Amino acid sequence: MTKKIIAMAIAAAASGTAFGQSNVTIYGNVDAGFVHSSGGSGGATSQRMSGLASAASESYIGFKGAEDLGGGLKAVFDLQQVFELDTGASSNATENYGRSYIGLAGGFGTVVAGKLDGLRYGIYGKYNPFGNYSVGNFASMTTQYDRARNAVAYISPSFNGFTLILATSSNTQTQEGALNGVHVPAKPSRGNTGDDRLFSINLIYANGPLSVDLDYETTKAVHYSDSRLYVATTGASYDFGVVKLSGVYDVIKGEKNSLIGGNIDLGGFNLGGLAADQEYDRRNWFVGAEVPVNERTKLLASYGQVKDRTLSDADAKKWAIGARYALSKRTTLYADYAQIKNDDNAAFTITPKGNSLGLSGVGVKGFAMGMKHSF
Numbered sequence: 001m002t003k004k005i006i007a008m009a010i011a012a013a014a015s016g017t018a019f020g021q022s023n024v025t026i027y028g029n030v031d032a033g034f035v036h037s038s039g040g041s042g043g044a045t046s047q048r049m050s051g052l053a054s055a056a057s058e059s060y061i062g063f064k065g066a067e068d069l070g071g072g073l074k075a076v077f078d079l080q081q082v083f084e085l086d087t088g089a090s091s092n093a094t095e096n097y098g099r100s101y102i103g104l105a106g107g108f109g110t111v112v113a114g115k116l117d118g119l120r121y122g123i124y125g126k127y128n129p130f131g132n133y134s135v136g137n138f139a140s141m142t143t144q145y146d147r148a149r150n151a152v153a154y155i156s157p158s159f160n161g162f163t164l165i166l167a168t169s170s171n172t173q174t175q176e177g178a179l180n181g182v183h184v185p186a187k188p189s190r191g192n193t194g195d196d197r198l199f200s201i202n203l204i205y206a207n208g209p210l211s212v213d214l215d216y217e218t219t220k221a222v223h224y225s226d227s228r229l230y231v232a233t234t235g236a237s238y239d240f241g242v243v244k245l246s247g248v249y250d251v252i253k254g255e256k257n258s259l260i261g262g263n264i265d266l267g268g269f270n271l272g273g274l275a276a277d278q279e280y281d282r283r284n285w286f287v288g289a290e291v292p293v294n295e296r297t298k299l300l301a302s303y304g305q306v307k308d309r310t311l312s313d314a315d316a317k318k319w320a321i322g323a324r325y326a327l328s329k330r331t332t333l334y335a336d337y338a339q340i341k342n343d344d345n346a347a348f349t350i351t352p353k354g355n356s357l358g359l360s361g362v363g364v365k366g367f368a369m370g371m372k373h374s375f
Helices: 119-126
Strands: 025-040 047-053 059-070 073-083 097-106 109-117 147-155 162-169 196-207 210-221 229-239 244-254 280-292 297-308 316-326 331-342 363-374
Touching: 059 097, 109 119, 119 196, 119 210, 119 229
Parallel strands: none
Antiparallel strands: 025 047, 025 059, 025 363, 059 073, 073 097, 097 109, 109 147, 147 162, 162 196, 196 210, 210 229, 229 244, 244 280, 280 297, 297 316, 316 331, 331 363
């Protein structure tokens, strides 16, 4: 599914911070918040879930650095461990690390290899005021994962504000199986690790208050015919000073067997009405705003929709509001509220990304408040 459709744009790999150092830098983020969600499906009794979680951003610790090799060439690396703050455990038992890569950087640009961050996922976080983790995120309304293994990426130098990224993975090593008990009939069960080939091209433009991302990605399960999935994503923002406006538009099209993917979170999307040989066609979009009130406080808002062109009554709408108060440059208090209105064949959840404190249903809502600190 689109969880496999990602670009490995490693913004961190191209940053001057990482490349300008000869020593190892320890960095990280610690986030703790209270999350509450409630809602129900149809006539079912409304349910409530509450608990402690990283509610606005991932908690992680990382080590990155560079070694000057001479002649303008540097070796670069980054190793990142993601964890759950409330338990100290890895956020995913099979995915202990966040990104992890090694590469070379010079006048030609940067080449890295390893487990790399996904740019489509990054676009969603970059242009949503709430990022990709809070109850206000929109990443949980589409299907993707944030990193891919066995990946290689090239990041060009910046030319007049333009940066080009090319990325590929010979095998993303996604464990495959049935989706909510649904799989394409007349095809063998994909319960084994498959060769999921991926290619992505991304163009970024940044010039003062304007930022634009254009991303095109395609993937194919090599051992299955008619399994290509195509995604085109556009994100943009403009900072007017008194308000920063942003938005994303996503086009997702898949061949008839592209809907199979094991252990892939479809965001609660109901595939029950999809015919065996039916192709997939969907649009996602959202707009957002950030309003600085003073040097420490800013207000956030977003609104978006999922428009399914394959299934009827499978659309969804989501809106969110929130606030941030900076105690310092690195420590922030936050509070967010969001609601989702699902059509009859959709069941998207209100939840911080990667967290189980969420409920699906016709109408769900969620609230989170807490503190985060970066170093």
